[in-house]
Amino acid sequence: MLVESNEAELREVLNGLTYPADKVHVVSCAGVHDFETPVRRRLHELPERTYASSDEVMAALSPQKAEGADEHRA
Known part of the structure; x- marks a missing residue:
């Protein structure tokens, strides 16, 4: 789960990207903006x-998606 301050910073950066954007483009923003390791890790876990839009990226990172994926594995 993203910490609230990281989420706000990430959303600000994602809003500045040009869309449509592929996963590589989205992940590269983490390196450019020097996000902490947990944020980078979550971005690397995005579906390819x-x-x-930034809303689509944030939805893919949402805890509900992660929990839903865990439920399907059980």
Whole structure:
């Protein structure tokens, strides 16, 4: 789960990206903006696809998605 301060910073950066953006482009923003390791790790876990907006990226990072994935494995 993203810490609230990290989430706000990440959303600000993601809002500055040009969309559509693929996973590589989104992940590269973490290196450029020197995000902490947990944020980088979460971005690397994003599904390999093209994102239409920062909202799509944030939705893919949401805890509900992660919990849903765990439920499907059980």
